[in-house]
Amino acid sequence: METTPGDDRLWPGRVQFALLATRKVEALMSARTAEPAAAPPDEERRAWEPLPRRSDRPGRLRRRPPGSGASIGKNRSGAGGPSLRARWGLRAASVLVPLALWAAVSTAGLVDPTFLPSPLAVLEAFAEMLGSGQLLDDTLASLGRVGTGFGLAVLISVPLGVAMGTSAVALALLEPAVGLLRYMPAAAFIPLLIIWLGLGEPSKIAILVLGVVFFNTLMVADAVRRVPGELGQAAATLGARRGEILRKVTWPYALPAVVDAARINAAAAWNFVVVAELIAAESGLGYRIVRAQRFLQTDKIFAVLVVIGIVGLLIDVALRLLRDRLGRWVA
Amino acid sequence: MTLVLRGVAKDYGATRVLDGIDLSMEPGEFVCVVGASGSGKSTLLSLIAGLTPASAGSVSLAGAPVTGPGPERGLVFQSGALFPFLTVAENVAFGLRLLPISRADRERRVRWYLGEVGLSSLAGALPRQLSGGQRQRVAIARALACEPAVLLLDEPFGALDVQTKEDMQLFLRQVWRDTGTTVLMVTHDVEEAVLLAQRVLVFACGPGRVAAEVPIDLPAYRALTVKRTSSFLGLRATVEDLVRSHMLTPEREKV
Numbered sequence: 001m002e003t004t005p006g007d008d009r010l011w012p013g014r015v016q017f018a019l020l021a022t023r024k025v026e027a028l029m030s031a032r033t034a035e036p037a038a039a040p041p042d043e044e045r046r047a048w049e050p051l052p053r054r055s056d057r058p059g060r061l062r063r064r065p066p067g068s069g070a071s072i073g074k075n076r077s078g079a080g081g082p083s084l085r086a087r088w089g090l091r092a093a094s095v096l097v098p099l100a101l102w103a104a105v106s107t108a109g110l111v112d113p114t115f116l117p118s119p120l121a122v123l124e125a126f127a128e129m130l131g132s133g134q135l136l137d138d139t140l141a142s143l144g145r146v147g148t149g150f151g152l153a154v155l156i157s158v159p160l161g162v163a164m165g166t167s168a169v170a171l172a173l174l175e176p177a178v179g180l181l182r183y184m185p186a187a188a189f190i191p192l193l194i195i196w197l198g199l200g201e202p203s204k205i206a207i208l209v210l211g212v213v214f215f216n217t218l219m220v221a222d223a224v225r226r227v228p229g230e231l232g233q234a235a236a237t238l239g240a241r242r243g244e245i246l247r248k249v250t251w252p253y254a255l256p257a258v259v260d261a262a263r264i265n266a267a268a269a270w271n272f273v274v275v276a277e278l279i280a281a282e283s284g285l286g287y288r289i290v291r292a293q294r295f296l297q298t299d300k301i302f303a304v305l306v307v308i309g310i311v312g313l314l315i316d317v318a319l320r321l322l323r324d325r326l327g328r329w330v331a
Numbered sequence: 332m333t334l335v336l337r338g339v340a341k342d343y344g345a346t347r348v349l350d351g352i353d354l355s356m357e358p359g360e361f362v363c364v365v366g367a368s369g370s371g372k373s374t375l376l377s378l379i380a381g382l383t384p385a386s387a388g389s390v391s392l393a394g395a396p397v398t399g400p401g402p403e404r405g406l407v408f409q410s411g412a413l414f415p416f417l418t419v420a421e422n423v424a425f426g427l428r429l430l431p432i433s434r435a436d437r438e439r440r441v442r443w444y445l446g447e448v449g450l451s452s453l454a455g456a457l458p459r460q461l462s463g464g465q466r467q468r469v470a471i472a473r474a475l476a477c478e479p480a481v482l483l484l485d486e487p488f489g490a491l492d493v494q495t496k497e498d499m500q501l502f503l504r505q506v507w508r509d510t511g512t513t514v515l516m517v518t519h520d521v522e523e524a525v526l527l528a529q530r531v532l533v534f535a536c537g538p539g540r541v542a543a544e545v546p547i548d549l550p551a552y553r554a555l556t557v558k559r560t561s562s563f564l565g566l567r568a569t570v571e572d573l574v575r576s577h578m579l580t581p582e583r584e585k586v
Contacts, residue, residue: 233382234412234470238426238477239402248425252416329416329457 117299122306125299134288138304139311141283142273145201146315149208150269154262157213161220165254166246171221178214186211187275194280204276211272216265223257224250256327263319270312333357334379334481334513339388340538341374348374350538352388356481361507361514363524364532365570367578371539372517376483379515380406392480402426405474409486411466413458419469420445420454426477444472447506464495468502475510484516488523497555500526504553521570525563526553531570535577542577545570 082090099119105111106118113121129135160178163170189210190203197203227250235249277286285304292300339352349371356362364372377383379390381400390397392404400406413422420441427437445451448468458466467487474482484503488496500523507514518524524531528547535542547566549557557563 228412230408230410230412231414233380233400234406234408234473235414235425236382236400237380237402237404237406238473239429240425244429249414253414329459 114296114298117302121299122302125297126303126306129288129300129303135303135307138283138285138288139307141287142277142285143311145204145208145273145276145284146266146269149205149273150212150266152205153209153212153216153265153269156209157216158220158258161217161258162224162246162251162254164217164221165224165227166250174217175221178217182214182218186272190276190279199280204273204281207276208269208272212265212269215268216261219261219265220254220258223254223261226257227253256323256330259319259323259326263316263323266315266319267312270308270315274308333393334515335389335391336379337389337391339375339378339385339390341371341378341383342386347386347538349378350540352539352541354532354541356513356515358480358513359511360530361504361528362516362530362532363528364515364517364534365519365521365524365574366534366539366542367536367574368519369539370534370536370577372519372534373485374539375534376406376485376515376517379481380404380483382406402477403480404483405477405479405481406483407467407470407474407485407487409489411458411463411470411487413466413469413473415458418455418457419450419461422458422469423472423476425473440476444476447475447509448472448502462495463491464499467491467499471503471506475506475512479512481513481515484514486518487516489519496523501555503527521574522558522567525549525566525570526558533570533573533577543573545573 081087102116103119106113106116117125126135160170160174164174164178165171186207190207193203193206193210197206231249231253232245235245240248273284274286274289277284278290281287285308288304289301292298292304334354334356336352336354339349339354340347341349352375364375366372374383378385379397381390381397381404397404414425417425423441423444424437427440441454442451445454448471450465450468450472453461453465458469461469471482471484471487487503488499491499503514503516504527506512516524516527525547531545531547532541533543533545534540545566549560549563549566
């Protein structure tokens with residue numbers, strides 16, 4: 001509202017104030033409650049056609065018996081949508097149907113088993129690798145790299161993100177650089193990192209850090225920026241100083257969202273470790289895939305892929321549980 | 332301890348939202364500020380709280396100029412602005428935790444204020460489990476626990492339903508009488524202002540300024556039934572007319 005005070009602009013108010021000042025309150029009241037001089041013309045409106053009504057499209061919004069409590073937009077939990085049992089059935093189908101298709105295709109002999117091993121062959125390969133301890137060693141090697149690389153990336157990105165989310169200076173300084181680096185694929189850095197750091201562990205850790213750190217920084221900054229400003233102001237009026245507001249208000253409020261950001265980027269880290277191991281490694285799940293490829297052991301490749309998927313899912317579930325524990329206060 | 336504002340003005344860019352505010356409050360006074368939206372009422376509280384600096388003039392409390400936010404000027408927001416990750420008791424203890432007092436002393440104070448606002452049984456609850464009225468009680472207890480020289484309330488009951496609002500109004504009068512704190516409350520509800528305050532300031536729009544001051548000479552103890560007395564209705568009508576005559580509606584701006 002641009003209201004530059006000018007004499008002409010304010011005079012209706014002044015007239016009324018003058019009325020008040022002379023105690024003609026009644027005149028003012030009657031002026032306010034008086035009927036309008038003439039009823040608004042509504043001949044035009046009367047000529048309008050009644051608005052057409054949209055017919056129910058069957059199937060889109062199923063009619064439910066009255067009192068079932070279902071309402072639009074509340075389909076997520078219980079009341080609407082499929083029942084609990086039906087949902088678990090659908091979840092099982094989402095895994096079992098592709099598995100059955102795979103079994104059917106391989107037993108029918110449609111594809112050479114060298115290219116597409118049967119589920120049973122994959123299970124055998126899995127048991128063999130598990131029995132020799134190879135699978136466990138490889139999984140632990142990959143997990144160790146993710147732990148180091150992802151942990152380092154979190155240690156770097158969280159302080160950077162908090163700085164970007166709370167300080168305009170840090171935001172202006174860091175956002176362009178981080179935003180640019182984020183779009184450079186980490187995998188494309190692999191040759192450069194091998195030249196710089198050699199074929200050993202440091203180059204693999206570096207790929208993980210590069211792949212995660214920029215995304216995580218921006219996501220942490222976003223989480224911190226979403227903390228309502230009113231909470232910081234309330235804390236300030238209760239005597240909190242800048243650092244105390246950051247520690248006692250901003251950080252605890254943002255923490256569940258920060259863990260959520262880490263969860264999403266952990267998936268990326270788990271991907272990058274396998275990519276790094278595909279190129280140069282002596283251990284790890286990615287290395288196991290390359291080895292199996294050399295001997296055309298597609299059954300082993302499949303078994304390792306399934307392990308990668310399951311471990312990734314477990315990491316996700318663990319971080320989800322952590323987030324839910326830290327964010328119990330979230331409505 | 333007296334809150335004094337002298338010639339306070341506030342500009343947002345080229346727009347002056349507050350101009351020439353002179354105000355002084357005695358200790359233990361209850362003052363309400365009413366005015367149409369856009370009259371800078373909330374900005375006034377923000378200036379006194381020290382969250383925004385004044386463009387001109389001075390704000391001082393007990394002779395000391397206000398330079399930033401502090402616990403001697405407690406502010407309660409319309410939303411309550413409770414810390415959602417802290418329990419009710421932890422919210423009330425927030426300001427006390429920043430002070431060098433013993434744990435026993437802190438807990439004793441928290442217990443007293445929770446009792447005062449009637450929420451002892453909900454000490455361990457999280458804000459999301461509370462109703463709107465309960466949240467505002469916590470926000471008021473949290474501000475009062477720091478023993479502010481003046482309690483600033485920014486439309487604290489604006490988002491509540493009518494019955495809860497009436498309960499909260501009686502509750503606020505009760506707390507004010509129990510603690511003897513000075514209260515400056517902003518509201519757009521004239522009835523609320525007349526029911527609660529000893530003095531009502533009417534703000535005018537464009538730029539926001541004090542247009543009138545109405546002393547409310549109602550009995551010190553006010554039940555809800557006071558709203559039906561002729562003196563209450565007369566005061567309410569006077570204030571309503573003052574608010575309306577200093578309003579700047581969009582239609583009038585176009586003229």
